[in-house]
Amino acid sequence: MKKLLFLLLPLATVSLYAQEEEKEEVRVYGGFESNIQWYLNDSGRGIEQPVTPIRSNNYFLINYQYSNFTAGFQIEAYEDNALLNYNPGFKGGGVGTYYLNYANEKLDVTAGYFYEQFGSGLLLRAWEDRALGINTALRGGRVLFRPTDDVRLTALFGQQRTGFDVANGRIYGFNSDINLTNLFKFEQSDLSLGFSYVGRYEKVTIPDPNFDELTNAFAGRINFIYDSFYFSGEYNYKQEDAVLDVQNRINNDFVKPGNAILLNFGYTDIGLGIDATFRRMENMSFLSEREPTFVDATSSSLNFNDKVLNFVPALTKQHHSNLANIYVFQAQGKVDFIDLSIMKAGETGGQIDIFYEFPKESTFGGKYGTKVALNASSWYNLPGSYRFTPAEYETDFFGVGEKYFSDYNIEIKKRLSETWLANFYYVNQYYNTLWLQGGEAVNSNIVTGEVVYNFDTTKSVRVEGEHMWADADMKNWAGATVELNLNDKYSFYFWDIYNYGNDNSEDQTHYYNFGGAYRHGATRLALNYGRQRGGLVCVGGVCRFVPESTGFTLTLSTAF
Template sequence: MKQTLTKLLLILLPITVFSQEKEKEKGNFFGGFESNSQWYLNDTGLKDEFDNPTAHPEKPIRSNNYLFLNYTYKNWAAGIQGESFQEDALLNMNPKYKGTNVATYFLQFKTEKIDVTAGYFYEQFGSGLLYRSWEDRALGINNALRGGRVIFKPTKFLTFKSIYGQQRTGFDVSKGKVYGIDTEIVLSDILKYKTTDLSLGLTYVGRDEKTNVANPEFNSLTNGFAGRLNFNHEAFYFATEYDYKSNDAVVQVQDQVNNGLIKPGNALLLNLGYSKKGFGVDASFRRLENMSFFSERGAKGNSFNDRIMNFIPSLTKQHHYNLANIYVYQAQPNVILADTEIVKAGEIGGQVDLFYDFKKGTKLGGKYGTKVALNISNWNALSGTFYIGSPQDYKTDFFGFGKRYFTDYNVEVTKKWNSKWQSIFSYINQYYNKKMIQETSGEVNTNILAAEATYKFTSSRSIRVLGEHMWADSDKKNWAGATVEMNLNSKLSFYVSDLYNYGNDVDYLQNHYYNFGGAFRKNSTRIALNYGRQRGGLVCVGGVCRFVPESSGVSLSLNTSF
């Protein structure tokens, strides 16, 4: 760790000194440091399906560290981020995250009409179905583009964006080159609407990558086009986007790029809703066909979200209960023609959210009111004709629903009983087609009940108690869970939790996944310490997931800004 910090200081000291000198000229210097470390313990109580202890990493002490510095002066801004992964990155992170190095840097000039960035930058066009670059450290995602970006706003109602560069992968960049142009026109400003917002967007994204395929039947440049429309009038809103990706090699197995199957891709997204005080409804529909998009074709199928160019989250309720996140849905944009049992070319489905507040003083509302939230989501494979022989091919029905992937029906009731007590009751029913989603075998039906209560002693001191239970008809069967959280004041908090897979048919897999720890906050600094077991499976943020193996150990996290 001492060597790590020394390297980071050597990398970033020149920028810091320069920034401090500039600060004397009324510039602004700011930054932050984040560290997530884990000491993995050899827990013989955790075993795999063959009754063997879970593998213990050769390097049990691992740490992800990020130091970022930014400086602004008048119309100029500059920044740099150094990263250190010692001795290695946390388990199941991208293996390219190794050692200590400068990760990203940028220089930006910005006025009201022009914004020019050189170096690494993040950007999103429309919903992100065609292009998005972003950072999420919990998932190990950082697909910033290294190159240049220009944003031009000649008028209030017109915005042009252009990008060019190569995508970050580890401490390097991908071989593929990315081009992009996005235009947004605010029609409501042109038409001088006062109570209506109406905008139109057009996007082009190109990915140019030469491959080693002899006599390729696809172009090195893959073109993507998109159009979107957004409408908002008082309590009603509507948005739609259509994306098209030109003919390209379909990669079904990572790093296997060939002429076997060449197809275009497309996506359709619809969202509409109505919202006023005490009532809201929101509905989303999405259809994806062959819409995975990577800066290198061979990256398709990697489990680290490495070199991914677009943003395709699962449009389902993001549950905050542990047991509801065991069988979590992942978006299915890929083409798989494995055999007659597992064939897919994308997904079709959507979700509906309904919110209603029973007014205070009514029979169901009581003195403080009652909130009810209902969510329904359903996702299926695309129906069509699939040829798994040689040559492979498929033809989908545009609005055809094939085999069911996933459903989630849930209701949540939030009730405040008095100035100190509040409770939440939830019921969740899920169907998870493990065979189609994970390309393994099996289907799982679950019913989950959860209840939690929060008691406030003072404005800064409270206790939260949560209990949950899952009934599952297959796979790992039934689970039970409990959590207690205690906030002593605005600075100090503690928690203890346990998930118990008591219903597993295999007795040595009937594990307790216990955890306890605490956090301390002061100003912009937070330190958290935890000990316990990590349940193997998916960890998801905003509908995007990564797989983590089962493990046991002590974790320490530090986050501060200055």
Template structure:
């Protein structure tokens, strides 16, 4: 902690000095951000939760960026005191410099040395990014050059090693990407907008001694085409992954070598007051790691549980809900192979998609009323790939293999349909109501022996009441009916905003349908229970401080379709975020 305090003092002092110089020469500028997420884990007698051996934990991030003309540089320090929050990557320990970079950028060139983030296309081939709530920071350390000779041509070349904890993975990553505005180059007066994108990403990692049958270089080739005209758009992407040792149920099998592929189609139409968007995706064996063998921390825990060393981005194609209860049964993309002979589970990939629709009834119409009415609907369904498979070869030796069917679908992993109606009722009142129906196949999503399918329907409503002097109250009420697992839930929240600085909030989720004889997806809190949370938030300029106390339900926390598991806990939380 002392290291972080000393480093913070030096950086903040430099920032103030630089800002004084900036007022004189208007060339040099320093900006930064500090974020702290702390938790004091307490006893909870009813939940049979005792003090964690290290009850006080915090994740702290301090970043500083400096710019001078076309040059910029930055550094980020991280401190995990006394250790990282529960179930974060065990490599996040103590205090250290996490990332740093230097950059030059003008109208055509963008050159970076050090750590950087990058995404090619949709991210199926490559995406490096940071999400602190999920514990993800898979930046690349090396060099990147971007060249944009015209507004319709852009090229990127990079080399790096992927971050893992405060170190880097034992492999070399090479990448090249091109973006071409074909219609502007070839048909400058066309009403159509046609674009092409192509990428090659290569991971070079030495093969263990005594292993043969595949190359140390594993590459992904991505081709993308996009077309737009007026309100219509369409995008198609195909990715091919070269043969590599298969990750089966989270464990590597060097005797099983297979390629991978992904197909992504997105179609849409949007105009004022109406929009429809459809996405269809097929993925098979598209787990792409900077080290092909996951690190194992315990029989049930590996680096995959922390999204560590993952090079590409394969989010779930489902709606992100504001409802707390609708996020109990969240879906995670099934992009890995899982053939488990003893448990009779065969997962070969995923095929499916979602469709979003939006319509606004105009003001003054029968359904629009005085202020108009908005309605949004979403349907998503994802399936296991159908395949011919076997566990033993012609000699009777255990040798799992399969051949998938291109458009074949088998078990339904997840299905969801939701409708949301939003309406302004008066100058000071607005609200929304939504119905969410979910079908969750726990046996195949998690790959467990015992069959468990949950069918749940959630009714969610929320209203905001605005008053003078920036005051407001937002209240929500929701209920879930489920046929299995913990069955029925009741939830609600209340937030009072006093002014631009202060707000108070309280929320609760109550599981009153618990049945001790029911098979539970998450066998914790074996009784009817309230998951309450109460707190306050203070904002001043670019600084936000939030204090809360409550119970954390064990389960998945997701952002942008990527999730991490959080264990059940009770405690006091403090979050600080400031930008300077």
């Protein structure tokens, strides 16, 4: 932390000076975020604190804008180490990213680090998520050109960030987005097309490879809206590339093209919404370096979402229930031949959401109306024929293979009065542990009830109770949450989930957590103490594994 303070001191002076010069059209903006954890011993769970028990992730971002020019950089400090199970490349401190940008109505040029996404991101997404320890910015150059209001063209070149360095692979990209609505003079419709190209060049080290050093990938997409209906479709193709074996080493086996199809369609109207998504992926792992960096015999850069070029989130409901997030699905987009009985080439499946609001004064709506949300998702291995020796597979386009995961749920929200609100959730999940991570498959049913009482517009209390019935693994769970918002500045909470049904009585553990937060303007300070359940922590369908731990967490964030 001392190193960070020394780095920030001169920057704060520069920032204040720049703000004084605001009359000359200089704008300074940015933010600071610090996440500190103090890991403690927990004899009840047999956990010993790490050698460096106090760790922190710190980020200071500052941007300077003058006329059409903007420059900025992000300083990062991980002291004495990054939080547990973050990318080991995040160690010490230094400048994480920097950039210089020029932009007007038609042209946008960036040199340095930049973030970008083509289409849905199945070929390219460079992004940052600090909670997951992800920063896959590209270092190089990007040019965005808008010849008209209906055409947007992007060209880029760069190397992907990994820790405080960049990956060996060189990334080339081109993207076009064209809106045809004005061309066809549509009045009630909107039509747009897109095309993307991404190339990754990396020298090949294995002898006689069955793939080229330059891997080319292409995508085409269409978006159409008519009145209350909408549809989008996207097809992605990746040239033949190396596949990682069970030791995450590249070889010449299973070298085939990859492809992905993503379809989304829906309907919206007053009180009703329907949204359905289908996705089929085969051999769509796309890395900026073909072979991951190894941390030890059991861990590699893949465990930290490092050097991943594309964005492949799990298309399932993102639950806010603690128990519904114990068995979470991760997208299965790569070829993975674990043994003779478990051979995977990708995934196929989808999800559908239906939202309906019973109107006020109706039989089911009552005085205030009633909101109902239904969600269903199912995901499977690709059907086809698989052979371990000699290495070969052939997939079928239609149909489904081994079931990976399913989640069927209903959510009912009902306002009881001006001050009382009640919510009810039911979730049925299937998690094929054997095919996803090893172990016995789990069938579970989860019920959650929640009530919220609003004292006034800024003061409220929320109480939640939940229960899981599971037939395998850790068996049954129970949980409860109490959350108190005193005003728009102070809030406090306590929650506990208890694995009372575990067959091993020594593992029947309470995972409790309590804390509070203070907000003032754009600044938030939060402190909590509790136990972290080991497993996957997910944000937007992308997950990071966290180990079991106990301790204090302090979070500070602000923007200016």
